[in-house]
Amino acid sequence: MPQLPHELAYLWTWFTQLNQKRQCGMAVNALTSAEILGWQARHQVRFDPFEEGVIDRLDALFIHHQNKKDK
Secondary structure, eight states: OOOOOGGGHHHHHHHHHHHTTOOBSSSBOOOOHHHHHHHHHHHTOOOOHHHHHHHHHHHHHHHHHHHHHHO
16 A cells, blocks of 8 residues: 655645544435534634545545445
8 A cells, every 4th residue: 555645744644533423324424614614713724626626526525435344
């Protein structure tokens, strides 16, 4: 497995922090805009478009992996 580039490690940290606040019901739900905005306000961080795209993609990959695992 390839190593995470050091320059992107902060995005993985942010995603794992966001992931801890994820709402789950019968299935894993996507991170909501409210959850993401709340996290940004709490941590005084504002995602730039690149960072937002990476977080969205990580979220989609996480959900895909969880749904595969649950079947």
